[in-house]
Amino acid sequence: MQFMLLFSRQGKLRLQKWYVPLSDKEKKKITRELVQTVLARKPKMCSFLEWRDLKIVYKRYASLYFCCAIEDQDNELITLEIIHRYVELLDKYFGSVCELDIIFNFEKAYFILDEFLLGGEAQETSKKNVLKAIEQADLLQESEDEYLSVKIFK
Amino acid sequence: MPAPIRLRELIRTIRTARTQAEEREMIQKECAAIRSSFREEDNTYRCRNVAKLLYMHMLGYPAHFGQLECLKLIASQKFTDKRIGYLGAMLLLDERQDVHLLMTNCIKNDLNHSTQYVQGLALCTLGCMGSSEMCRDLAGEVEKLLKTSNSYLRKKAALCAVHVIRKVPELMEMFLPATKNLLSEKNHGVLHTSVVLLTEMCERSPDMLSHFRKLVPQLVRILKNLIMSGYSPEHDVSGISDPFLQVRILRLLRILGRSDDDSSEAMNDILAQVATNTETSKNVGNAILYETVLTIMDIKSESGLRVLAINILGRFLLNNDKNIRYVALTSLLKTVQTDHNAVQRHRSTIVDCLKDLDVSIKRRAMELSFALVNGNNIRGMMKELLYFLDSCDPEFKADCASGVFLAAEKYAPSKRWHIDTIMRVLTTAGSYVRDDSVPNLIQLITNSVEMHAYTVQRLYKALLDDISQQPLVQVSSWCIGEYGDLLVSGQCEEEEPIQDEVLDVLEGLLVSNLSTPVTRGYALTAIMKLSTRFSSVNRIKKVVSIYGSSIDVELQQRAVEYNALFKKYDHMRPALLERMPIMEKTATNGPTEIVQTNGETEPSVLDTKHPPPVTQPANQVRTLKQFWYLHSVLCCCSDPVSPWTFQLQLLSPSSNVVPALNQGTVTQVIRVLNPQKQQLRMRIKLTYTHKGSPVQDLAEVNNFPPQSWQ
Numbered sequence: 001m002q003f004m005l006l007f008s009r010q011g012k013l014r015l016q017k018w019y020v021p022l023s024d025k026e027k028k029k030i031t032r033e034l035v036q037t038v039l040a041r042k043p044k045m046c047s048f049l050e051w052r053d054l055k056i057v058y059k060r061y062a063s064l065y066f067c068c069a070i071e072d073q074d075n076e077l078i079t080l081e082i083i084h085r086y087v088e089l090l091d092k093y094f095g096s097v098c099e100l101d102i103i104f105n106f107e108k109a110y111f112i113l114d115e116f117l118l119g120g121e122a123q124e125t126s127k128k129n130v131l132k133a134i135e136q137a138d139l140l141q142e143s144e145d146e147y148l149s150v151k152i153f154k
Numbered sequence: 155m156p157a158p159i160r161l162r163e164l165i166r167t168i169r170t171a172r173t174q175a176e177e178r179e180m181i182q183k184e185c186a187a188i189r190s191s192f193r194e195e196d197n198t199y200r201c202r203n204v205a206k207l208l209y210m211h212m213l214g215y216p217a218h219f220g221q222l223e224c225l226k227l228i229a230s231q232k233f234t235d236k237r238i239g240y241l242g243a244m245l246l247l248d249e250r251q252d253v254h255l256l257m258t259n260c261i262k263n264d265l266n267h268s269t270q271y272v273q274g275l276a277l278c279t280l281g282c283m284g285s286s287e288m289c290r291d292l293a294g295e296v297e298k299l300l301k302t303s304n305s306y307l308r309k310k311a312a313l314c315a316v317h318v319i320r321k322v323p324e325l326m327e328m329f330l331p332a333t334k335n336l337l338s339e340k341n342h343g344v345l346h347t348s349v350v351l352l353t354e355m356c357e358r359s360p361d362m363l364s365h366f367r368k369l370v371p372q373l374v375r376i377l378k379n380l381i382m383s384g385y386s387p388e389h390d391v392s393g394i395s396d397p398f399l400q401v402r403i404l405r406l407l408r409i410l411g412r413s414d415d416d417s418s419e420a421m422n423d424i425l426a427q428v429a430t431n432t433e434t435s436k437n438v439g440n441a442i443l444y445e446t447v448l449t450i451m452d453i454k455s456e457s458g459l460r461v462l463a464i465n466i467l468g469r470f471l472l473n474n475d476k477n478i479r480y481v482a483l484t485s486l487l488k489t490v491q492t493d494h495n496a497v498q499r500h501r502s503t504i505v506d507c508l509k510d511l512d513v514s515i516k517r518r519a520m521e522l523s524f525a526l527v528n529g530n531n532i533r534g535m536m537k538e539l540l541y542f543l544d545s546c547d548p549e550f551k552a553d554c555a556s557g558v559f560l561a562a563e564k565y566a567p568s569k570r571w572h573i574d575t576i577m578r579v580l581t582t583a584g585s586y587v588r589d590d591s592v593p594n595l596i597q598l599i600t601n602s603v604e605m606h607a608y609t610v611q612r613l614y615k616a617l618l619d620d621i622s623q624q625p626l627v628q629v630s631s632w633c634i635g636e637y638g639d640l641l642v643s644g645q646c647e648e649e650e651p652i653q654d655e656v657l658d659v660l661e662g663l664l665v666s667n668l669s670t671p672v673t674r675g676y677a678l679t680a681i682m683k684l685s686t687r688f689s690s691v692n693r694i695k696k697v698v699s700i701y702g703s704s705i706d707v708e709l710q711q712r713a714v715e716y717n718a719l720f721k722k723y724d725h726m727r728p729a730l731l732e733r734m735p736i737m738e739k740t741a742t743n744g745p746t747e748i749v750q751t752n753g754e755t756e757p758s759v760l761d762t763k764h765p766p767p768v769t770q771p772a773n774q775v776r777t778l779k780q781f782w783y784l785h786s787v788l789c790c791c792s793d794p795v796s797p798w799t800f801q802l803q804l805l806s807p808s809s810n811v812v813p814a815l816n817q818g819t820v821t822q823v824i825r826v827l828n829p830q831k832q833q834l835r836m837r838i839k840l841t842y843t844h845k846g847s848p849v850q851d852l853a854e855v856n857n858f859p860p861q862s863w864q
Contacts, residue, residue, distance in 0.1 A: 016212065144234060
């Protein structure tokens, strides 16, 4: 996977994970063009499209579009499963996740993604294990915060 | 100084902004506060501030002043700080900036941290955005972690190693020992990432590939266990056990089995098993089937297995899920060359996909349909494809038209069918055909001698209906010019037009706003040719003289030359305007076009100040005929008139057959008038057919001796 973007129906970016080195300017350009292209797709169209020399796999969950750019030799159908797995993880973590959760807790959304994918590939195929790791990391953070009695986020 | 506002508080506030300007104001205020907080080296709230900065960065605002702060966070002892610091590094830093190298030492320390979650952060960051320098420095640490018994770290180290290898391929060797017993792991995470690592290594190095071939039996066993094992709640997705791992194993098997008989044989059974037993009701099962099909088609599988694979694709084509149909068409396109007959069986389903609503599916169905056209199905297929051409979106028309022309050329059952098909394309998608179709069609028509009358009649009728589609108009004008005598002579099936009507139509093209300059050129030349076929010579003379003062320089030049033909060279006119000879399609010729000259001019055909030598009439005729032909052909290279630096005169080639086997040559003299003493450069484009396939050769001549142009 080269990158993953999450954006709303109005085209607002909610998460961007890049696995290839690009300048900020290039990222902005790609994001803008791709968001436009995906938002222009009609609901009956398939989840795949060719864009530049990449394959784009996207799926809409409620008000959010999950959009991945994969390489030629990657399997589009399993990428749909990857997207679905990520949504399931978010759902389990936040308890019936909605776009607002991701807006207000974007750093957590990143942490979860980073426990699921690394360098663009899945590092853990068990839902349970990903969630357990996040839980433990959160605990570690909380116990540290308590110890230092400084609430950074809440 | 009061504590900086909390992250969620900021998000809430920014979201209340009603306009872009309001939002920008809030952001600027907060950025200023964050900047001063950074200046004060506030350790307590650095984390909070960077988090806010990351939010604002996502909204599109600059955040580079936070880069160093991320580094400070990474270096902190607190886990909270590190978490945000590494996130910030991944979002704000990139390998183009030297600043990122400052991370290297921190990452090194964190890779050896006592807490696995910290080690995990470091591995993740390195594996996501590590530059080549960082990878070089830290590869040793990654390799160490690849050998740990802690599966949480081992799986991350494997993917980190993949990234290192991608950035610094020479380091691949160093990870080899650690791969020794990666596949004996029970942990699926480690297994999955190990397979990814092995795949990467095998793809990059043929030596690694041969080395890892011995793993095929083990991979087959693991895959078998996944399929045969009972329900495993931890890895189950809709009744399938760990589809992610299954797909990756199938992909690795593909690479190992490619071009190796033994490995291919060893995986035959398992592939057949997966292909027949996988549940197809959900996307996840189809994802595995898809990967299986790709593997079967790529390795040296036995024919029974290949047919099984194609049939799976055929079933995919009938699936309600358009994603599955899309994937099927893509795969069939890849296999249509090698397994042509098997794919032919699914032809009707593929043709049905031409009517699909989805653009990507339509495109693939079109490409596949063209690949499946052959002598047996040409009539039926062409009907469908022409229907598609009528109703498809503009973005398809050019490709579809080209495809139809190619297919028609290869498999036309009769000349009349061929010309009818071309006519159909020109009338329905005439504005979309490629520029080079016009000379190709002209050649085709010229060579179908018995169809001349029929063709010109049909083209004339088409012109009466519609003069907006330029390629159609160009071909039609050319034909009318050539075969106008047949048009008015009553050899056609329907009522023939009279000469004046025909001239009206051609003159109409000259004045119409819809005609491009190129088309006007065609029209004028056609009118001129009719001077030897029609009796209304005076009318033609008048038209030609009018255009002698046209603003369009190309048209003016032609008109002046034709005028000269009427006045000074009238004795040559009949011979010059004779029917074009049949253009042979052998391996040696096809139009030799001079596409561009230095200064990018269109070569002038006749320099009126230096008429061709009067000595050999036969030679002249051929010469000038070639001029006209070239003129018609070159008119398609549409670049408009630019400043004229050269004038060229092409003489006849010494022969029109180049002997085979290097037994001779053909020479053709080009006279160049170069008053401005510009450097000569020539580009030549040769198009010809070799054993039925079109070939195109481009060559440049840059080394004309200076004496030739100075």
